[in-house]
Amino acid sequence: MTVKEKKENRKMIVKRSFLAAFPKTIPIMTGFLFLGMSYGIYMKVSGFSFVYPLCMSLAIFGGSLEFVAVSMLLGRFAPLQTFLMALMIQARHLFYGIALLEKYKGTGWKKLYLIFGMCDESFSINCATEVPEGTDKGWFYFFVTVLNQFYWVLGATLGGILGTFLTFDTKGLDFVMTAMFVVIFLEQWLKEKKHYTALIGVLVSAGCLLLFGADSFLIPTMVCILCFLTVFRKPIEKAGGLS
């Protein structure tokens, strides 16, 4: 093969990788545009310009945390609590990373972005999909990741802009965050045979909320959850059903 042919060939592979990756991300597109826009509108009605959701969706790219960050931005400055909260909400990425160690090997410069842009949805596609023949796995994973982040950033920014033009009363719109977490919690609940870990989460948080009050219950809650999960590891593992 001449140099020119090689170049053409590589272009073809990149194109084929994109064409294989795009359809996989279509189901994510609707979800991310909807949730992203809700998030952008929520930020707007909380008093932040669209620049905030734009920057946050680019730099953080984690829906749950970005929603929580809005209420943290509205509260008083609490760096330690913010940091710990972010760690706990995002801790699941640690386990995605472990599962993807092998898959992301040998993807060159793209690896840095693959890790940076890892989210639940990109993880599930990249983990569950066999990379089709004739494509390059690095490029395939790259397009899945970059398209998913694109949908999210687009939704969040659009929401932030559209939020300006909302003419109806937006009182109560902030419930979108509660509804989202209730749905994710339900999904987790349905996955478990016994609901020990879900119950620990709810009861420990409620207990700490009563004890420490709304402004300072998060850190004790996170510490207690880790302690409970560690102390009751045997019965929880024995009950099984952890996915």
Place this chain on the structure above:
Amino acid sequence: MTLAEEILTIGLCAVATMLTRFLPFCVFRADKPTPKYIRYLGKALPAAIFGMLVVYCLKNVDVTTGAHGVPELIAIGIVTILHLWKRNMLLSIGGGTVCYMLLVQCFFS
């Protein structure tokens, strides 16, 4: 919050997130088994954390005064029923939020 504090808050969120994303690639090897305790936490944490986040969303609901948390209770009930019925995330979140907005604007205002 001042602008600097806002930027710091967002920055801390980003740094913590990147830590969780990059750490496994720096610490663990594909050919070595991951410590069992870490694997256990990976399975046990998510349900507990999302339980915590539900409580976090409700932290400012006062059951002793005002609407006594009734709109929240009804709306969460609707989200749950919708979700168990159709398992469609958009429908559950959208439907629940619209119901809540109607409740606090028309019935409990």
